[in-house]
Structures are given as C-alpha cells and as structure tokens.
Amino acid sequence: MTETPTTIPAPVPPPHPESVGVPYPTLRVKDTAPKARSLWGDAWDIMRSRPLFWIALALMLLFVVMAAFPQLFTSKDPRSCFLINSRQPPSWGAIFGYDFQGCDIYARTIYGARASILVGTLTATVTAIFGSILGTLAAYFGGWVDMLISRIADVFFAIPLLLGGIIIMYSIPTAPDSPYLFVVFKVVFALSILGWPAIFRLMRSSVLQTKPNDYVQAARALGSSPLHVVGSHILPNSMAPVIVVSTIDLGGYIAAEATLSFLGIGLQAPTISWGIAISHASALGYIRQAPHMLMFPAAFLCLTVLSFIMLGEVVRDALDPKLR
C-alpha cells in the first residue's frame, strides 16, 4: 500500500475478489504483481502531484500555527493600544497600520486567527461526529430508526444557517464578562445544531451504498457483532465523502462565525476576532478614511476560508473517479 497522508485515517481496502476463499498462489507471484492500491492511496498519488494541494495545505497549516502560537508571528501585545495612533496608515513600524483605538492591526489580525480556527474546527468536528453516528445508525438499522432520525434531520435542515444562528445566539444571552470559551462554545453549538443534517444525509447515503457489499454481508454471515461490522467494514469505506465535505464546510463555518460576529451577536469585543475587526472597520467613515482597517483582516479571513475549501476540493477531485 502507498503511504497515506497523516491527517486522514487509512481505510481498510476492500478485499480483492479473489482473496475470498482463494489465497494468493505464491509469495513470489505476489511480489511481481502490481502493488495493491487503495482508494486513498490512489487519491494521494493524484493529490501530491497538484500544486493547489500543497498551497492549500501550507496555508492551512500556517493559519493553524498562527491560531495556536500567535507569539511566533508578532512580539506586540494586541491589547496595548494608544489613541494617538488612531487610524494611522501602514508604515514600517506597523505594517498593517493602526485601527480606530490605535491598536496594531497586524498583531490583532494574527491573534484573531484563534477564534476563527477554533470555531471552524470544533464545529466541523462536532457535526462530522454527530452526523456520522446518526447517519450510520439510520442507514444500518433502517425501518423506524431511519424514519425517525431522517424526519428530525429534515426539520433542522429546513432552517437556514445564518437565520437559525441568529435566533440561537440571541436565545443564550452572553454577559460582557462571559469567559472566552463560553462564547466560542455558544457559536459552535449554534452552528453545529444547524449543520449536522447535511453530514447526516451524506453519511446515510454513503452507508446505504456500502452496506450491500459482499464483504459486509460476509462479515455479518460470519456472526460479527453490528459494532464490529460497522467499525471495521462499513465506516472505513464510507467515511471519505464526510471527510471531504467537512473540510469544505469548515471554511463555511469560519465565514458564518465571522458573519455572526460582524452582525454583533457572535463573538463580542473585547475578544479579538476578524469578524469583529471587519465589523468595526466597515462603518462608512472608516472605509473612506482608513480602508486598511478593513482590508487586512478581510484578506486573512478570506485566505483561511479559501485554504480549507481548496483543500477539500482537491481531495474530493482526487477521490472521485468520475471526474478523472
């Protein structure tokens, strides 16, 4: 098997049709035969030859490191602000200039990555786990379980992300002194509760496609427990679309968080976030006098969203044989 990327769990390749019952003739023949190839092995070969994949991966890693260790990128304190510097354009001392409060925009933009990455990653993880579990349950057991979960998912699916997000954010009040993580979790909760049905539907149809395969039937006939059948045969062969869509959605969740913060109901100042920075900068007077206040955080936000969406799309193209 070819090497698989470390971030993606290596799936168990479907057994070769001949390997059921008929063993490979001899070791020598097997050695000269072409290497056994898995779906992810093929995909990896395609991906690593595409520059877009490396660009997206590099950008993504850059932003993740920025979120985890902002000190590596700037020695300035994003909260030390001097009004005398208010709205100063970029200069050698402050390459992105200063905002209305006289804070260094470069430092604040670097520190703003944390909120976006945290919300995006957590939401994508929660929706992926929750949606996959329910999707697998619905598809594996079928009948009334499927019916019940699918109808509940329909209801959540019917509410647009941003509109529902506004209602949920509004329903859980935040005091100005609420801890940082509480506010982050609130946004994650709002986005996850509206985002899981998409993953659920995807996983359900993916498991439904995997279930009738011979190797699944064989495992069941051999008396494997449902947990084992799902865990070692169904999940590894039906997770691919969920991983791809979750990566693409991660970008979308970052954009949604920034939009909620922009509207004033996501993260709140004094938290440092790109959405808040852009919201403050887009008052008309500031756009006229100090467009740099808008441009730099906006550029970082777009690049982050772009890197996740691009990565997801490259992986999807590599996995989808139809597009080749």
Place this chain on the structure above:
Amino acid sequence: MGKYILRRLLMMIPVILGATLLIYFLNFSLPGDPLAGRCGDRPCSPAYEAAFRAEYNLDQPFIVQYVRYLGKLLHGDLGTNFYGKSVAHELAIRYPTTVKLAVIAITFEAVVGVLAGILAGIRKGKFIDNLVIVSTLIFISIPVFVVGGVSQYLFGLKLGWFPVTSGDGSLEQLLLPGLVLGSLSVAYAARLTRTSLVENLRADYVRTAKAKGLSTARTVGIHTLRNSLLPVVTYIGASFGVLMGGAIVTERIFNVNGIGNFIWRSISQRDGVSVVGAVVCLVIVYLVVNLIVDILYGVLDPRISHD
C-alpha cells in the same frame, strides 16, 4: 401531478411544525430569563414583563404556549416589541425594498451563473473552464460582508460607479447591493450548471443527437441544457436561505431600508422580539419558496412526479 402536489404539501406540514417548535423552544424554553435582551440594555419594566408573559402565555405548560403561539403566527401576528410596535407591521412597510434586492440578486445569479456554467461546461478543461472554476472558488471563499465592504469602497467611493449608500431604494441604488448579495450564489450556480452539463454531455441521448448530425448549438442548447438546468432550478430555491441571511449583512452595509436592516438594527438595539419575529417570518418564507420550487421541479421533470 395533483397527487404529487398534495404529497408535497402534506410533507411540508411536519417540517413547518417542527421548525417553529424548534425556534419556539430555543427562544423561550432554554434555561435563562426569557426576557433577557428584549428591552435594549436595560432590564424590562415590570409592566412590559407582565404584558410579555401574558402575550406568550409563559405561565402555561409548554405545549399550550406553543399551540397559542402557532395560532398567532397563522394570524400573521409576529409579536409586539417594547416600543409597542407590531413586528408584522414593521416588516410590511419594508418588504418591497428587500424583494427588489432579492430579485436583482436572483436575476444576477440565474443569468450570469448559468451562462458562466455553460461556457465552462462545453469547454471543459480549457482556459475558460479553469477561469470559471478559480473565480468561483474565490467568490465562494469571500464572505458576503467582505464583498460588500470592499465593493462599497472600490466601486462606490474610489471609482464612483455606483451610489455609496441607498437612500430611497431606487433601482440604481439597489444595483450594487443586489450584485453583492448574489455574489456567493452566482458562484455556486455556475459550478452546479457546469457539473450538471458535463455529466449530461456524456449521456447516451447526447451521443445519439450528435450522431444524427445535429449542430453543437442544438445538441447543447436544446437537448442537454433542458436536463442540465433542473438541479440549478432547485439550487436557486435553496439559495433563497443564503440570500436572506446575506440580505441582513448587505442591507446593513449599504444602508438599504429593508427587512435585513430592520433585523440588524433590532440586534444592535437588543430588541429580541423584533429579531425573532422577523427571522421566524423569513424562515417561513424560505420554507414556502422551497415548497414552490419543489412543485415546479415536479412540473419541469415528469420523472419526479410519477414515482
């Protein structure tokens, strides 16, 4: 056909009931004070609090509260905010502007998105295809509020092509906000048209049409497009939800006096009754639009309604 429409309508009932129940539950039954954030920065006055509790039957069991709330919704009553103004009335005087904005956005999405998708689809792998793929990827990655802010700066302030803000909501003033609002959906519509066209171009009936010696214009324009545009129609319905969320942002940036701006102002004034009332109204509009699109889909594609 009649049976299909009836089935669609029946399927809609549990979704509408579920969605309103969910919103109502989130709104009133989560732990915490149901009146928090409904009267601006100050706590509500006892008189308003009593009126609010009576209006929403908050002393009754949950199911009674919900059923009465549903009854009010059916009568078009979206609540009264602490200024004593009816939310439904506030929306009624603002919706024409928002509808105009949405029409501009959807027209942009349908015309430009579909055209770009067709160009890319018939020249798969060529320069124009890559151009469409890359530019749509960029548009998908830029949140609407960034597109709004940047284009207001660039086209409004620097180049002066468009009015910077909207005053009375004339077509000229709504053009730039409308294009901004449609910018995300136009990218998705283009990609969907391209994918769908590329898939259909491989179909047997297209090969037959080509083999018969029909011109490319006819094979693509008549035979393939008809089938390829079906998913795009559904998408345009679904994009309505994105558009309504985007309208809140766009109307705020360009100061368009529509429903979105009303929601944004209510958020910043912490007028929860108006926020929730207006958003519930938008969610219901969204559900109805999607019902209509579903039915339309059944009309356009007979295979759907005959199963």
